[in-house]
Amino acid sequence: MAARTILMTGCSSGIGLASAQALKARGWRVLATCRKAEDAARLEREGFESWALDHADEASVAAGAAEALARAEGRLDAVFLNGAWALAGPAEDTPREAMEAIFAANLFGPVQLANAVIPAMRRAGRGRVVFCSSVLGMVAARYRGPYVSTKFAMEGWADALRMELKGSGVEVTLIEPGPILTPFRRNVRPNYERWMRPARAASLHPEEMWAIVERRLYKDKEGGRFDLPPEAVAAKLVSALEAERAPARVFVTTPTYLANLFRRLLPTRALDRVMGGR
Secondary structure (H helix, E strand, C coil): CCCCEEEECCCCCHHHHHHHHHHHHCCCEEEECECCHHHHHHHHHCCCECCECCCCCHHHHHHHHHHHHHHCCCCCCEEEECCCCCCCCCHHHCCHHHHHHHHHHHHHHHHHHHHHHHHHHHHHCCEEEEEECCHHHCCCCCCCHHHHHHHHHHHHHHHHHHHHCCCCCEEEEEEEECCECCCHHHHHHHHHHHHHHHHCCCCCCCHHHHHHHHHHHHCCCCCCCCCECHHHHHHHHHHHHHCCCCCCEEEECHHHHHHHHHHHHCCHHHHHHHCCCC
8 A cells, every 4th residue: 555645834843843753653644744845855864755835925835735736646635734923912012014924935835835735635635634733723822923813814714724625535633732842942943033023012011011021932841731742732733634534623631622612611801810811
């Protein structure tokens, strides 16, 4: 039996890398793409098929999809849409340029890539489309507005897509990680310094709020009480891909299970208080 083939994005580190390694160990043929060419070259040296694919670049997404379909001879079994970045700071101080950039990377690129490979899956009568969302795609948090909004939008898109693909053999899953031990926070810093730090002087938010945001962003130690390693997400992804029927949603970490419970049971104002709102 031929190995199943999956196209993955955001595989340079963290969830993407752990997932690529887990699937490769189980016999999957893994097309593990990265935003940067140097990271793709490193993965090639580690035995993966890899090339540069940048969600934020429309031409890169189109070329990456074409490359994957050519390598797989038009028979992709799955796609894992994982690459994303975040931005910390007050929603009202976020410039439009930053919102356009984060939506391009976190939503428009993944949607474009999914739409590029779904026709091949339809023709084959089977396939799995997996979006990597977040606990912040279910509940909001202060000073995470740009990232939260992209993940809320991803959730809506995936739900609509899942219903539209019913009966086609192509199934859609949302992976919902909570706090995961990855370089994610460290990767937020350049985006913060580019777009949010310049807004600090004119912001109507108090200086102590900005100090809290920066302390969390630049703290030396990553992780907290409920954090899990990226391998926890990889294990859930493997299970979802190999299940007879794809789950609509897969939760990872205790905070994600709690967030799902709270959003169903609590009034909006009570949920605001739980999530740290005033």
